[in-house]
Amino acid sequence: MIPAQFDYLAPTSVEEALSALASAGDDVKIMAGGQSLLPVLRMRLNAPDVVIDLGRIDSLRGVRDDGDALVIGALTTHSEMVTNDLVKEHASLLSKAAAEVADNQIRHRGTFGGALAHADPAGDMGAAALALGSEFVIAGSGGTRTVAADDFFVDLFETAIGEDEILTEIRVPKHTGWGAHYEKFVRVAHQWPIIAVAAAVRADGGTISEAKIGLTNMGSTALRARATEAALAGVPATEDGVRAAADQAADGTNPPSDLNGDSGYRKHLATVLTRRAVLTAAGA
Numbered sequence: 001m002i003p004a005q006f007d008y009l010a011p012t013s014v015e016e017a018l019s020a021l022a023s024a025g026d027d028v029k030i031m032a033g034g035q036s037l038l039p040v041l042r043m044r045l046n047a048p049d050v051v052i053d054l055g056r057i058d059s060l061r062g063v064r065d066d067g068d069a070l071v072i073g074a075l076t077t078h079s080e081m082v083t084n085d086l087v088k089e090h091a092s093l094l095s096k097a098a099a100e101v102a103d104n105q106i107r108h109r110g111t112f113g114g115a116l117a118h119a120d121p122a123g124d125m126g127a128a129a130l131a132l133g134s135e136f137v138i139a140g141s142g143g144t145r146t147v148a149a150d151d152f153f154v155d156l157f158e159t160a161i162g163e164d165e166i167l168t169e170i171r172v173p174k175h176t177g178w179g180a181h182y183e184k185f186v187r188v189a190h191q192w193p194i195i196a197v198a199a200a201v202r203a204d205g206g207t208i209s210e211a212k213i214g215l216t217n218m219g220s221t222a223l224r225a226r227a228t229e230a231a232l233a234g235v236p237a238t239e240d241g242v243r244a245a246a247d248q249a250a251d252g253t254n255p256p257s258d259l260n261g262d263s264g265y266r267k268h269l270a271t272v273l274t275r276r277a278v279l280t281a282a283g284a
């Protein structure tokens, strides 16, 4: 279908975008890569009066080294997340998750910031960003604020970004030397995950010293598997060593039931995929 008519604005700076957002009225949508927004507009599930395209704001692209953290521009595409050397070295969980997003064409248009702002609990990037304790830099007319990972995802398709605000950067603490793996369970290739597990693991001499686990599509937002993380500290990186901790992966979750599987099936999958993700991340 063809979207309903809208006015199209293409600012070249964040300031210009914020002032366009402030003056555009109530019915306005920001567009990044358009890979989630355009299908919504084409199906006429939303019909904004104004679309503000961020695509010409070059300052929102790219990855820079900022000491203990990487600063990733919101418009950095999934493809860049897969290939960027800084991301691969210091936050490899993000490159591995980005490699699993949809297909090549969508990865070339879709953006890291757009995926996080969209906050689909089945989206692949949320769990990985959450697991690494990312911070979200949000610009508004009153200035810039930073939101911690645990406060960013509020509910289904809802984040801490206000209606008059723009996500500009994601600060990701460096996890240099950590192993990482994103285990995605799909029925056919290039699909949205039925569920997925993002694991970053620090292992010394065959023993896990620290683990960070994010869960995709196990509730209305991306989640951390905190009980599993705590139980993994100090266990051997072996199938038997990891099993009891991984069995707690679904604790406190409330996954959906749909044609791909019911809630109980997803909870079972979470324990199995967590075990696989942790062992692969630990190099076992």
Ligand SMILES: Cc1cc2nc3c(=O)[nH]c(=O)nc-3n(C[C@H](O)[C@H](O)[C@H](O)COP(=O)(O)OP(=O)(O)OC[C@H]3O[C@@H](n4cnc5c(N)ncnc54)[C@H](O)[C@@H]3O)c2cc1C
Binding pocket: 029, 030, 031, 032, 033, 034, 035, 036, 037, 038, 039, 054, 074, 100, 101, 102, 103, 106, 109, 110, 111, 112, 113, 114, 115, 117, 118, 122, 123, 124, 125, 161, 165, 166, 167, 168, 190, 191, 192, 193
């Ligand atoms: C066929 C298909 C299959 C897909 N499969 C997968 C998949 O398997 N896994 C997966 O994770 N994703 C998948 N996606 C979605 C894809 O990852 C999108 O790239 C992503 O969800 C949104 O990124 P975007 O840059 O295109 O954002 P857009 O579509 O432009 O925007 C999405 C939403 O975020 C808001 N937004 C965007 N950027 C900002 C910002 N900087 N500040 C504030 N708000 C902002 C927009 O207003 C909009 O509401 C798929 C998409 C398609 C079309």
